Amino acid sequence: MKISRHKKVHKYLNFFCNNYGFRQPYQILIDGTICFAALKNKLSLKEQLPKYLGGDVKLLTTPCVILETERLGPNLYGAMIIVKQFPVHKCTHQTKPVSGAACLASMLGETNPSRYMIATQDRELQEVARRIPGTPLIYLHQKTPTLEQPSKVSSQVAEINSKTRFLIGQKDEVVLSDLKKRKLDEPESGPQKNKRKKGGPNPLSCKKKKKKSSIATQKPSTSENKPKRKRKRVKIPKHIKEMLLQTSVQS
């Protein structure tokens, strides 16, 4: 029995870690109702929750939860003492305190971005927690802490997320294959250009153009090209130059 219980806890925790990024120390928001139940069952949340979850935990409460237990009077005196043992997490209700349940619900928001676990016996707050994807819910079943199976919403959202991750992965693959194709196309277009260069111009016309350009672009030519052109100029006799000039003008 014990082993299967631990297996379940491990399985559920893995679910929240893998799908919702939960990490140790797990932050557990505690309210007055679970403190009341712990006191009634003579159970220490501080000791039992880390043991049960098999990891580091941070038990937290809020000013609103403390105020509520204070307001409820002598019946909740013991619970109030327990609640006050935990570090107090700031909430947004400093000027206008709300009920413990409303306060913890507001800490969760719509998507529980801070990855809180909720520890409560309050049925309404439990329902709220179940509706928020990625919210682990802990309560006491008599003397036994219980991490509830991930809610339907949590499971559904996790499934959608993993599917979109898969689709994004597929899209990446398509983009990659496109890139690969393009890269494969590049070398094909490369040789084509070279072919044009090799086969295109008539070698005879090439010679003429070179000489023509050497004369026409002498002034703006760079220092690198100058020596070569000078040498060529020296080699060409004047009358041939004139002939070439004439033919280039004609063409």
Ligand SMILES: [Zn+2]
């Ligand atoms: Zn509050």
